[in-house]
Amino acid sequence: MGKIFYKRLSIWYIKFQVSNSPQMNLVLGFFLYTIIGFILLSIPLFHKVDVSILDNLFISTSAISTSGLSTISIINSYNFFGQLIILILIQFGGIGYMTLTTYFLLFTTNKITHWHNRLIGAEFTLPETIQIKDFIKSVIVFTLIMEIIGALLFFIAFSDYGMGNLKAVWFSVFHSISSFCTAGFALFDNGFESYHDNIFINIIVAVLAISGSLGFIIITDLWHRISGKSKEISFTTKIIFYGFLLLLFLGTLLFYFKESGSNHTLMTSFFQSMSAMTTVGFNTIPIGELSLPILLLIIFLMYIGASPSGTAGGMKITTLTAMLSILKSRLFGQKNITFLNRSIPFERIYVATSTFILYTSLIFLFTFLLSYSENFSLDKILFEVASALGTVGLSMGITGDLSSTGKILIIILMFLGRVGVLTFGFALLHRKKQKQKNIKEEDLAT
Template structure:
């Protein structure tokens, strides 16, 4: 007993000594490690699975990506699939979120440690309280996933599924869609449902609801609850940016992608919207084969995956807010302004520094990841870039080469998925953060740009 207390005291000291970023790093790493060990149990498998494939699946699930190196239903039995579902549910809702919700529901008190971790994981505007935010995250998740189960069940029964298959598929795909995890029990994804309006609509509603971010959900809830509540600048940026990019992506795919031209007008519009939505929300479901897309459309899809949707949501990417900040910096620089503004609002310098750091580090990881995978895998460059962008953006869309990568390629993508879920800035701070020292002795030097 005394030894246990000593171990616990050492662990508590270690935990409290970590920065919030390091806590998130080790937290998600623990999820992946636990998932990897559980999925490695032969009882959960239909046939023996290589360790690197179990690791890849665990990383993909916790990061809510959906890329796979082995077919899901052919490799894992019901219990294995259930473990994967739990992993992407935990990954989607966030580290400590559900635990904190229980604490708030029972004691109504949140420790300072919990607040620091959650405020790091969910970058919130100052107008939102963390207490209100956490409650809205859990309740909204439960409500949307329940609605998704009902709608999917109706759709799958219409596809002549048996009752139990329809029920399990509904639960699995509803949680997968809302968490933008992209895992499907069908080895061909949703390609069989290209013209199924209910499945397309249900998936889109769930994915958009999750990826738009809990900031927007909480903000809108407070607005409808109290009309005096002002929608935050962040909510407006996310909403307008998402609508603009989704519309542009749909239009470009509808008019310029050769593989969609053979479809009828209604089916082509639905397919163009769904693929754009899937890339932008990073949900990762597809109703058409991306390997048949033209290089130009693959590049557009990569851009949508690169941007993603909203901070504090289930989507990956650099986020719409980061892209908006970068565009604002560019505009102000070209106009010779000393202050950076967007939509007639001045953006704080600390937010600009974060946006630039995120943009540069994310782009660097994308380039280095593509370079490393290209070294040992002989596939078309645009296909490799697509898979790397999909992994880092935690999207899950694929041109079909992931399963054929060598072990080094799988490990690189696993690492990128982990970084993408953690957030590139959080990952960087977890590794390299140092307390700021006195800079008074440093001299200022000019730098020609």
């Protein structure tokens, strides 16, 4: 009887998945992970102190979305098993909804179904030069290598600070995964402020965060170049890499010269610019004490983010590049949209434009809504909204003081930031393609 029920349930589940669009499957998948995490975190056995239902939901969403915003102290609220649940959610959220399942399928059968192809294609924006199979393998292998190396280096660093072996092992594993997945969760109540002058720890976090945020496109592309599968680096990789370096350099420079009078070093300036752009969300200085121009700079870097198909959030460098290409081509009267003497397909332009409009609209809308529900200044609200939607985790210190309504709004933003604003829009509005007839063309002055 049990086998029959299980078989029928499996058949129904497969039909349900196939009947929905890939985007809807992604939304439902991340929602399911969030609810499972919420239920587990709500078990009192995993608590050190009482934690409210809403705070458990907030932490679960923040972990699966790799945001890092927290309304409570992780180290003081959850015991080891509660922290382990959070870490597992971070890992699943960082590498993607279907990545592990698809890799297992590849490992056992050496092939993936058409449905898995569509789902991975919806979750990760890939150039045509990269195959899904190669991409999935590079994701898993590179993630494991970087997180193991990171954990070993963290262990050395924490041991030098006099941390006990068992504690150092757990803290090293937790912060390595959190750094690579750009989750921003720390087992220190003040983030990495106690290590602001430790070059070794700053470098470990930066290398892990940059490696994860630059994306698996670059890793797969570089491996193809090294192994001889391709003769040159793709245009997408070049745009991501050079765009990231330029924005990080400018951010560090502006941060340093504006805040140099506040005893912030070049390393501090680099770390906070890196933290915002990779959306890793760690801080080595109190964010609330920064000047308004630097707060706006950080908001901009969080807004842009890093690379598609990586662990970072934000609107993405490629989207910014597409928008600048549209502007440049329009100003120069060019018929095609070009960048660096390369023509960008209109399909990519449509996606970038839609992402830009939706992303920017959500920041405005939720800033407006939070200004009604909360009594904080506009800069603090805007910063919190940009951090939540960009899945960054940096805060000016208002997260724990949000009202119940404010927490729910931030939960929604973090979830939207993880699944992707365009993916969520597709999931809600997608319908089977219908043949359009008798559509009259009209002029629209712009």
